[in-house]
Amino acid sequence: xxxxxxxxxxxxxxxxxxxxxxxxxxxxxxxxxxxxxxxxxxxxxxxxxxxxxxxxxxxxxxxxxxxxxxxxxxxxxxxxxxxxxxxxxxxxxxxxxxxxxxxxxxxxxxxxxxxxxxxxxxxxxxxxxxxxxxxxxxxxxxxxxxxxxxxxxxxxxxxxxxxxxxxxxxxxxxxxxxxxxxxxxxxxxxxxxxxxxxxxxxxxxxxxxxxxxxxxxxxxxxxxxxxxxxxxxxxxxxxxxxxxxxxxxxxxxxxxxxxxxxxxxxxxxxxxxxxxxxxxxxxxxxxxxxxxxxxxxxxxxxxxxxxxxxxxxxxxxxxxxxxxxxxxxxxxxxxxxxxxxxxxxxxxxxxxxxxxxxxxxxxxxxx
Amino acid sequence: xxxxxxxxxxxxxxxxxxxxxxxxxxxxxxxxxxxxxxxxxxxxxxxxxxxxxxxxxxxxxxxxxxxxxxxxxxxxxxxxxxxxxxxxxxxxxxxxxxxxxxxxxxxxxxxxxxxxxxxxxxxxxxxxxxxxxxxxxx
Numbered sequence: 001x002x003x004x005x006x007x008x009x010x011x012x013x014x015x016x017x018x019x020x021x022x023x024x025x026x027x028x029x030x031x032x033x034x035x036x037x038x039x040x041x042x043x044x045x046x047x048x049x050x051x052x053x054x055x056x057x058x059x060x061x062x063x064x065x066x067x068x069x070x071x072x073x074x075x076x077x078x079x080x081x082x083x084x085x086x087x088x089x090x091x092x093x094x095x096x097x098x099x100x101x102x103x104x105x106x107x108x109x110x111x112x113x114x115x116x117x118x119x120x121x122x123x124x125x126x127x128x129x130x131x132x133x134x135x136x137x138x139x140x141x142x143x144x145x146x147x148x149x150x151x152x153x154x155x156x157x158x159x160x161x162x163x164x165x166x167x168x169x170x171x172x173x174x175x176x177x178x179x180x181x182x183x184x185x186x187x188x189x190x191x192x193x194x195x196x197x198x199x200x201x202x203x204x205x206x207x208x209x210x211x212x213x214x215x216x217x218x219x220x221x222x223x224x225x226x227x228x229x230x231x232x233x234x235x236x237x238x239x240x241x242x243x244x245x246x247x248x249x250x251x252x253x254x255x256x257x258x259x260x261x262x263x264x265x266x267x268x269x270x271x272x273x274x275x276x277x278x279x280x281x282x283x284x285x286x287x288x289x290x291x292x293x294x295x296x297x298x299x300x301x302x303x304x305x306x307x308x309x310x311x312x313x314x315x316x317x318x319x320x321x322x323x324x325x326x327x328x329x330x331x332x333x334x335x336x337x338x339x340x341x342x343x344x345x346x347x348x349x350x351x352x353x354x355x356x357x358x359x360x361x362x363x364x365x366x367x
Numbered sequence: 368x369x370x371x372x373x374x375x376x377x378x379x380x381x382x383x384x385x386x387x388x389x390x391x392x393x394x395x396x397x398x399x400x401x402x403x404x405x406x407x408x409x410x411x412x413x414x415x416x417x418x419x420x421x422x423x424x425x426x427x428x429x430x431x432x433x434x435x436x437x438x439x440x441x442x443x444x445x446x447x448x449x450x451x452x453x454x455x456x457x458x459x460x461x462x463x464x465x466x467x468x469x470x471x472x473x474x475x476x477x478x479x480x481x482x483x484x485x486x487x488x489x490x491x492x493x494x495x496x497x498x499x500x501x502x503x504x505x
Binding site for chain 2: 027033118137187191216217
């Protein structure tokens with residue numbers, strides 16, 4: 001029997017593209033975070049559901065197709081595999097990255113989307129001019145299925161006006177470490193959009209660090225750079241930068257391993273690493289996390305050969321923090337360039353953190 | 368359920384997740400990051416920067432401003448429930464998607480915007496009605 005399909009006014013406008021192009025990005029993919037209860041839920045949920053809009057997913061805890069260097073518990077592998085199968089059944093793109101905006105999504109500006117992964121949703125609002133709330137793993141999943149997201153907060157113009165301004169009072173403010181520390185400080189200060197004053201527009205690696213840090217320390221879903229605001233204003237001085245750094249860094253002891261790629265590295269970031277380490281050798285384990293897509297591109301361009309030649313190991317489609325690989329390393333002190341990784345590694349992996357700028361980390365760790 | 372024989376107040380609230388829960392109030396003045404901040408295995412707060420560090424949220428009416436941090440926090444709320452270590456209800460100042468969606472899947476009663484929130488003290492016995500949106504202080 002053929003039935004007519006009637007659209008609501010809203011659905012007709014959506015079909016005409018008035019709300020841009022929908023998309024969803026789902027977190028809750030690593031077995032380390034969702035566990036067997038999450039796996040079970042996804043298994044039953046995926047029996048009768050399909051995504052209705054382009055949907056990407058966050059990194060895995062381990063990539064079952066590439067476990068060559070690590071002995072991973074069989075149960076972990078099989079549970080992770082089941083999670084992957086559930087997401088496949090739902091019809092997602094197997095992006096397995098926390099940076100879906102690098103190579104997977106290209107919605108027109110102003111589009112209303114539903115992205116979980118705190119760093120990606122902040123990036124979407126602040127850098128890509130998309131509109132999303134800071135969705136949870138579950139609410140983004142619901143959006144992926146229904147094609148809808150609540151018309152609230154950051155989807156509405158008036159909520160996208162910053163309520164807090166942070167005046168950065170530091171000369172030559174650049175580099176992903178400083179942007180990361182600023183974000184970690186700022187995330188604790190406001191729930192709504194934040195306006196940063198006195199800094200240049202961040203380049204992509206700086207923006208990624210800023211977004212990831214705001215996501216880890218707070219609930220704000222958006223920032224603006226050098227935008228006038230009415231409302232409260234606070235300062236971010238050199239002393240705040242140092243205090244924030246000291247809160248994340250555990251001391252001056254020599255690290256046992258280096259972790260790069262939280263958030264996942266893009267092709268430019270991999271290129272920069274290859275330039276620094278070419279012809280040298282790492283004096284400790286160095287793990288580099290990125291999407292398989294970024295890895296393949298870097299391989300074609302000859303970057304991975306230089307980095308692997310120096311002794312570092314690429315780990316694709318995997319989260320740099322929520323993975324059994326970290327405990328498998330059996331190390332006490334991990335060096336990273338990421339405030340977000342520092343925040344979560346300390347809390348979940350029983351390791352100490354040496355927080356260092358990317359350049360310093362590579363110069364000291366690879367000679 | 369304890370008999371409410373000493374009613375101190377009924378506060379209007381916004382009901383977010385249906386059903387009713389009761390227990391002693393446990394108050395976190397700071398926002399909570401469920402991922403990395405709460406151990407879903409035993410229900411304890413493991414974030415050293417939180418005022419409730421080391422304490423269990425099991426069977427409490429957990430009061431906190433809102434969630435922060437990872438979007439996977441919603442699954443941590445669900446895991447708490449599945450492990451039978453969940454709070455009996457949650458009260459937020461102004462809730463957020465992590466808490467709402469986690470409580471919805473875990474079926475933990477949730478309200479926010481409580482009229483007399485400042486009158487509620489640690490250890491007070493509360494009944495939270497997420498269906499109709501009110502909190503009883505006894």
